[in-house]
Amino acid sequence: MPPAIDTVDLVKDYGDLRALNELSLTVESGEFFGLLGPNGAGKTTFINTLVGLVRKSGGEARVFGHDVEDDYRQARDAIGLAPQEFNVDRFFPIKEVLMHKAGYHGISEDEAAERADEVLKRVGIYDKRNERFDWLSGGMKRRLLLARALVTEPDLLILDEPTAGVDVQLRHDLWDLVTELNDEGTTILLTTHYIEEAERLCDRVAIMNEGHKVTVATPDELKQRGTDTVDVRLESPPDTEATVADDLGAYAHDATVTGDRLEVRVDDGGSTAPQLLSELETMGYEIADLEISRTSLEEIFVDMTRQDDRSVTRSDAPSAATDTADGPKSERNDGRTGGTQEAVTDREPDGEYDSEREQEGVA
Ligand SMILES: Nc1ncnc2c1ncn2[C@@H]1O[C@H](COP(=O)(O)OP(=O)(O)OP(=O)(O)O)[C@@H](O)[C@H]1O
Secondary structure (H helix, E strand, C coil), X not given: CCCCEEEEEEEEEECCEEEEEEXXXXXXXXXXXXXXXXXXXXXXXXXXHHCCCCCCCEEEEEECCEECCCCHHHHHHCEEEXXXXXXXXXXXXXXXXXXXXXXXXXXXXXXXXXXHHHHHHHHCCHHHCCCEHHHCCHHHHHHHHHHHHHCCCCCEEEEECCCCCCCHHHHHHHHHHHHHHHHCCCEEEEECCCHHHHHHHCCEEEEEECCEEEEEECHHHHHHCCCEEEEEEECCCCCCHHHHHHHCXXXXXXXXXXXXXXXXXXXXXXXXXXXXXXXXXXXXXCEEEEEEECCCHHHHHHHHCCCCCCCCCECCCCCHHHCCCCCCCCCCCCCCCCCCCCCCCCCCCCCCCCHHHHHCCCC
C-alpha cells in the first residue's frame, strides 16, 4: 500500500512569499497524523495543495500514489476534506448539499441519498437534514463539514482545525468519531492548535514553522525531548546559593536557589532525582519535599517554533500575477464563496472547470 500522503521537497510560493519550503512528509496509510504549527506556518496551504485548491510551485505530492495534479481525480476522490472555513452552499437543504458532493464524485443519486442520511446520523444532525446551512448552530455547521467530508467514504480524511471554537461536548464527540473512523481504517490528517488534541489522538505529529518541517515524532518522543524540572524544598536554606548549584553533576542543566527551594532542570526527572537527592545529602542538606514536573507538549511546541525574527521567508519566485496560462490567474479568494482564506486555482490541472472546487471555496 503506498503512503496516504507523500510529498518531496514541496514548494508553494504566493508571489514572493514562500508558504511551503521544500516540505517532505510521509503519512502512512492508516495513521492518525497531526500537523502542528503556529499561525501562518503553512498547514492550510499544505492541505490545499493536496486537494488541488492550490497549485504547487515545485516538488512532488502524491495521495495513495496518485500525483495530486497529474492524477487529480484519483487523488481527490480518495480525500474527504473538512476545511477550516465554512464554505457550504447556503441555499440548499443540507441533505442536498451532501448529495451534490457525492454526485461530484460520481456516486449515483440513490446511493448519494442513502449515504447522506447515514453520515448525517453519524455526526448527529439527521433531524436537521431539511434545513439550510445558515439555520444551523456553529457546532452543527462543524458537524456538517465533517459529514460532507465523509459522504464520499474517503480513505484519507483531512480535518483542518475541526474543533476550533466548538464547545467541550462537541469536541469530545468529534474526537470519539474520528477515533472510530481511524480504527475502521481511515487515514486521518488533522491540523490543530490544541496540543492536547494532538497528544490525545495522533500516532505521530509533524511540527511546521514558516513552511518548513521542524520535526516529525510521536507525542511521547516529543515530550522526551523536553526538560523536566525537579523542585526540592530543603529543611533549611543553603548558606550560599552558588555552592549548591555549582556542585551538582553535569545532568543539572540549570539550578536556581530561592530561599529554601532549589529548582533544577534535567533531561529526565524520574531517573536523575535519586542522584540529585544523594548529592544534596552528601553536601549536608536535609530534604523536606521533592516534586518533578514534566515539560508539557505545549512548552516543547512553543520552544521549537519560537522565532526571534518573525519576518517571513522570501523566495525569488515570480509573483503570482505572472503565473502562466495553465496556472492560476489569481490565487486570492474574492470572497464569493464565504470568504475562505484558501488560496485557489480557477482551473483544474487539465484545464476543466471543476464545480466541486467552487463548492469547496474556489473562486
Ligand atoms: N491566497 C494567498 N495569497 C497570499 N498569501 C497567502 C495565501 N494563503 C496563505 N498565504 C500566506 O501563506 C502563509 C501560510 O498560510 P497558511 O494559511 O497555509 O498557514 P496556516 O499554518 O494554515 O495558518 P493558521 O494556523 O493561521 O490557519 C501565510 O503567511 C499566509 O499569509
